[in-house]
Amino acid sequence: MDRKKTVGLMLAVGGAALLAGSCGPAKPPIVVGSKNFTEQRVLGEIIAQHLEHRLPGAKIVRELDLGGTLLTYQAMQNRQISLYPEYTGTIQAEILKEKPANDPAESLIRVRQEMARIAHFDVLDPLGVDDYFVMVVRGEDARKDKLQTISDAAHVKDGWKLGVGYEFQQRLDGMTALSQYALPMAAPPRSMDLGLMYKALEQGQVTMIAANATDGPLTAHDWVALNDDKKVFGDYQVCILARDDVLVAEPRLRPALAQLAGKISNDAMRKLNAAVDVDHRQVSDVAAQFLRDSGLDSSK
16 A cells, blocks of 8 residues: 555544544433333323433433333333332332331432432432322212211221232232221222223222222223221322433433423323323323423423
8 A cells, every 4th residue: 555545544544533532422322111001101201202302312212111110110220221200109118118108298308318328319309290099989889888988988888899900919008008997898809900990890890999099090980089088008209210320421311300390280190191091092192292281392
């Protein structure tokens, strides 16, 4: 190779090296996770779309519908996901293995301290949803037996056929907490998929279900959610649980996520869930509509 070609090649290689050095290593994607039920998928999609609007140039990846609490939390520990929506009471009961606090401020302080200490995870400000457990019965049964509270249900002589989700049956804040009411049972509690419980209640396969305050089907039928008059269930504010290293690596991430704080009420969440479960709309469309209605769909 002659001298001119050699010099030209050296300059080309050097220029490419300088260009590569100036660009630096590509940032890893921000992976948004969620658990495997409607509310989690909707919230995960809202977060993902919001970040796509607010973080131009960042790669946003979805890993929604991962599984239950412990599987999703493990995905965070294994760095498979960067963040996901979680409930303060669930962190206390399922991850910290302690009784959830009834006071929202106390619960938030506790989970923030412990997540930072044991996992280097940050619990961001609540989104506005408090998705506490509710015991739901058919309206006709509530009217017949004059039921308003779970304590009222403890006086029904015929007993109850209870339907519960798989996690509820195992959790400290689930069946163990509910047992304080000493509800009479006409049959052993029946575990079932969350998506099947309201249909089972409608068809009479069960007469009471352990549900959540923001369930979409609560908007679409004659159901009655009984008041937890003994306050046995804890506080369940929805927060974004995020890995500290991801927040440090992308300085724009925390301010972007903070824009979602306080934006979703229980009523709004119930309607979002109903749009998917009752109206059978696509999760992505429901999330996009929420962001538009909230004025959060632009990059400004």
